[in-house]
Amino acid sequence: MSSLTLELSADRLAVRRRRRWRNAGWVLLFLAPSALPLLVFKLAPMVASAWVSLHRWNMIGSMSWAGLDNYRDLLTSANTWQVFGHTLLYVVGYLPLVYGGGLLIAVALNQKLKARGFLRASYFVPVVTSWVAVALVWQWLLNPSRGLVNHLLGLLHLPQPGWWTDPAWAIPSVILASAWKDLGFVMVILLAGLQAIPQEIQEAATVDGAPRWRRFWNITFPLLTPATFFVIVISLINGFQVFDQVYTMTGGGPSGASQVVVGRIYDLTFRYGQAGAASALSWLLFIVILLVTMVQNLGQRKWVNHA
């Protein structure tokens, strides 16, 4: 009797094990369409780039071992600090502009306005427009001698900067164009956040006689912090990886004044034949982004309202 029970339970265990394997198989199968490309096109290249970063390689011939030389050379090169400085300047200028502008538009378009749908779509159009087209428009707008912006500044008797032809104004030019292009994305996220705020809380505050600004600052803004956190994390990551707009608007110039980290990675790889140094710089950038994101993640506990 007892041996029969043992046999039965062993059978049951085997069936359960088979079922578990079968389930695992199905899980893997359904994961495969996204997991395999992730493995092949993201994780494998990342591992490969870590390996390449420890070598000297011009991408034509064979690699030679360099150990940590590429990292040492980069960290002792003034050029590396310069491109990180430009990138940081871009992030510092871009983030408040794109967040402030996006919030303003989101709040405005959360009101009952005529043609609200049309306006929301209009603000989103630049997000899905090619950077090449946007860069051409902004190059024209900010043309130092024939651009609309300087023409208007001239009418107001204000100084007319050299914009993308002046080293001091090249990064601000890129910031303006980038913020304009990304406003729509930030607006959509914040608009969704605004619409998720329970209406009854706002109504209760209104009944209590809270003025509009007080309602915004004490109710809307705190309840919008999850969306704000998401926008800041994404914008910072995108900001540190800025490349397209710099490449199309200024080409990193004039005289390298707007060269950013990813632009330097591109040059090192495809123009200077230094794939090892480029890979090392990619990893340095990855570490910086990781640290910044981790700090944000830790900090958000203090200011993001998850209620």
Next chain:
Amino acid sequence: MKKSIWPRTMIASVAMIAAGLMAGCTQGSATNPGGDSTGSDGEVTVRFMNFSSNDGHEADLQTIVDAFERDNPGVKIAVETSPFAGYAAKLQTAVAGGAEADVFELPENSSFVSYAQSGALADISGLDTSAYAPSLIAAYADAGKQYALPVSFSNVVLLYNKDLFDAAGLSYPTADWTWADERAAAERLTDRAAGVWGDYQPISYNEFYKALAQSGGSFLNAAGAATAFNSEAGLQAVRWLTGKSGVTMPTDADGANTPDFDTTLFISGQLAMWHTGIWNFGAVMEKAPNLNWDIVVEPGNTQNASAMFSNAVAISAKSKVQEAAQRWLVYYTSSQTTIDTRLATSWELPPVADQAKLDAYLTITPPAHRQAVFDSLQAVALAPVMLRQEEIQDIVNDELAAVAAGRATPEVALSNMQSKVDLLLK
């Protein structure tokens, strides 16, 4: 007993996903040219990657391909044409990924050594090279082995708009003009109100080493181990190139240094003098057939010196179709069809040893004074050979741009250039 179908379903699904991924990843390469290089009917396909036919000479290349395929039954040429901008990166990436074409043009003279020494190019030392100009053949040999064949050469001359000279009451430029003559004419020809500029010469590394030679200087010292441009000749070259900006030549803000800006300005009749390569003759002839223009040897400062460039074509060391690739290589670089097509369409010059074969080039007009193309070859300024060429070019370009924009003096720019370039030469 009911038989489970899940293992078969799963295996089939995984196989389909794997097949899809592999199909997505598959790209033709010299080792695996998008399938079989030899078809079932014995036909061989040679993949050919080039930039020189882009933007105007695609049909001319097809003429050569058609003639080759007619003369070589069983060999097909699969042409892949890319713009020059980005070609170097594309080829480099293709080689790194083992996806390069069987035959490919090399981006520029300076990259040849890197490719040859990296083992990416097939050794073609056995080929008969007597049909090519010896100086050009020698440029594509390394350590006694031939790795590429020259496909064309070109140089830079001064194009000028005769109508603008006539309107200003000026006589046309001549071969004995100097910078001073050019500057004086450019100042009189510039009419900013009418949008007409007297001169256009890129403020760039290529123009700098040439202007240096035109002033009797050189970029590198005799040993080639250090710079030699921080000199009086260098100062004159920097002043010559940057002094035009905003005076007789459009600035960056006016659109200078953007693609096709100078071509558009010249063919629209708003540019009096244009320092450019003979590869632009075809575009001017095609886009502005009524423009009244001619050419002259570029004016020098203390002496004449013209820039000369050559393109080369090589076979991938990994190509599985070496024999067919060699046949195409030789045909593309030296066949009569290629020579005739290049001359008839003003598509740079064929690198032939027999100068008589180039005579037909002189009979084509405009420009009427085509002889200036060959006269320019009497005094040539060749690009310095340096390992970190691209970085050095960027340094020179940035410093020259700073002077042109008034952010640096020529003296400071030269000093900066010298210290930075010398560091890279070590």
